[in-house]
Amino acid sequence: MISTLAIILSFQLAGEVISRALALPLPGPVVGLILLLLTCILRPSVAALIRSTALGLLQHLSLFFVPAGVGIVAHWELLREHGAGLALALMGSTALAIAVGAWVFAAVARWTGSTDPDARKDQGDA
Structure with a gap:
């Protein structure tokens, strides 16, 4: 699981680097997601490798909204x-x-x- 999380986060990091280096109007995580999607299309073995970890993240997706809720409370005024x-x-x-x-x-x-x-x-x- 840790290796597959490292793969997913590596694509996010690559997206950040590309987005900032090329001054793209897209956020880095979006660029990384596009790269990950293209990689999964071109190499289905990568999709099979990260499938279980990705499904686990999707099952707990609601946890990703906690920081947004904290931000709302922090900027209540x-x-x-x-x-x-x-x-x-x-x-x-x-x-x-x-x-x-x-x-x-x-x-x-x-x-x-x-x-x-x-x-x-x-x-x-x-």
């Missing part, structure tokens, strides 16, 4: 002062992301000529 604005920004950005996602989905469906399978059934019945 700031949150009280700007909480309404933050809530409005979160709700607005969520609604915007959903709308843009729906628009992109519809555009790609039109572009690829996809149709609703239920609509085809209705046309076939007529």
